[in-house]
Amino acid sequence: MSIAARVLTVVPLWILLGGASLAIGAEGPVLAEGFIYEEAPFPQCHASTIAEAPDGTLVASWFGGTREKHPDVGIWVARKAPGASSWSAPVEVANGIQYTTLPGGEVVRHPCWNPVLFQPEDGPLLLFYKVGPSPSTWWGMLTTSPDGGLSWSPPRRLPEGILGPIKNKPIPLPDGTLLCPTSTEDDGWRVHFETTPDLGLTWSRTGPINDGKSIGAIQGSILTRADGSLVALGRSRQARLWQAVSTDGGASWSEMTLTALPNPNSGTDAVTLADGRHLLVYNATERGRSPLNVAISADDGQTWTMIHTLESEPGEYSYPAVIQAEDGTIHITYTWNRTRIKHVELDPNSLEPTS
Numbered sequence: 001m002s003i004a005a006r007v008l009t010v011v012p013l014w015i016l017l018g019g020a021s022l023a024i025g026a027e028g029p030v031l032a033e034g035f036i037y038e039e040a041p042f043p044q045c046h047a048s049t050i051a052e053a054p055d056g057t058l059v060a061s062w063f064g065g066t067r068e069k070h071p072d073v074g075i076w077v078a079r080k081a082p083g084a085s086s087w088s089a090p091v092e093v094a095n096g097i098q099y100t101t102l103p104g105g106e107v108v109r110h111p112c113w114n115p116v117l118f119q120p121e122d123g124p125l126l127l128f129y130k131v132g133p134s135p136s137t138w139w140g141m142l143t144t145s146p147d148g149g150l151s152w153s154p155p156r157r158l159p160e161g162i163l164g165p166i167k168n169k170p171i172p173l174p175d176g177t178l179l180c181p182t183s184t185e186d187d188g189w190r191v192h193f194e195t196t197p198d199l200g201l202t203w204s205r206t207g208p209i210n211d212g213k214s215i216g217a218i219q220g221s222i223l224t225r226a227d228g229s230l231v232a233l234g235r236s237r238q239a240r241l242w243q244a245v246s247t248d249g250g251a252s253w254s255e256m257t258l259t260a261l262p263n264p265n266s267g268t269d270a271v272t273l274a275d276g277r278h279l280l281v282y283n284a285t286e287r288g289r290s291p292l293n294v295a296i297s298a299d300d301g302q303t304w305t306m307i308h309t310l311e312s313e314p315g316e317y318s319y320p321a322v323i324q325a326e327d328g329t330i331h332i333t334y335t336w337n338r339t340r341i342k343h344v345e346l347d348p349n350s351l352e353p354t355s
Helices: 003-007
Strands: 030-035 044-052 058-065 074-080 091-094 097-100 107-109 112-118 125-131 139-145 178-184 190-196 217-224 230-236 240-246 257-262 269-272 278-282 292-297 305-311 317-324 330-336 340-346
Touching: 044 330, 044 340, 058 112, 058 125, 058 330, 058 340, 074 112, 074 125, 091 125, 091 139, 178 230, 190 230, 269 317, 278 317, 278 330, 292 317, 305 317, 305 330
Parallel strands: 044 112, 044 317, 190 217, 217 269
Antiparallel strands: 030 340, 044 058, 058 074, 074 091, 097 107, 112 125, 125 139, 178 190, 178 217, 217 230, 230 240, 240 257, 269 278, 278 292, 292 305, 317 330, 330 340
16 A cells, blocks of 8 residues: 555545635736645645646645654645646655654654655656755655655665755756756765666766855756756855856766855755746845745846746745646745745746846
């Protein structure tokens, strides 16, 4: 029996109430927005991710529990079928239980962290996540779904030294190999990249592309330019987004540099759109986690223009994830004050610079 099936054996009242609905017809580029859920059996949530299943179902995941780092934090999933007005209620599909002392003894459990969903062109939906006491000691895990997030395989640990995509989605290279942006926090904040040609069975990795001292950087996103070169960018400790360029499919990278884009030491995400433009979601500030903004790059993935503000009120609006669906719509999820996950759908034809 799958993990999802075991979880669904008992159906509490909050599941029967269903998920949250989306508000339709917002202004500007926003087609719809709303919370993935209104109530859940956990008080805090963070680090969402989103993917589209082959049948058009949107699948979102995040970690939820008492609070970040608490041992009860698990990985939760919700789904929104094509044409549905609301998301399904959240279901826990993975946790950090290591073993139980028999008979009836203590449970040894670690918190879960940073799920990353990715739907390959051929193959099951992949859900990477981390388990461990802290980001400096965690390890990579992987579970897969053959049916768009309804059921999940028993999770398995990735090879020693392999973490999988650390926060943001991988990209497929021309030969189908997945290039995963990842990073480590045990010897300064350092970015490196991992590749898997067989959807997580075997792996290779680069060394770090920064020393973790002059620039402390983690949590990259990868963009693909028209000439086939790649741009990676993400979060740093230096109050700016970092960037690097690869001309050989991610095997090697240019020297990491800081961009002009502010960053309050908070996660970002970016995606290359079908028309060749690039879209970035980030907190456009050096301090705090509001506002949360959307920017566009017309060609190079290095020159950005602000086009929309998702949130501007005081609070925490952070750790965005972004994809473009098969129908062209852009989908963003993010942490909303650590209590809910918000979903926003954008029209790619209405991405105009703000005045």
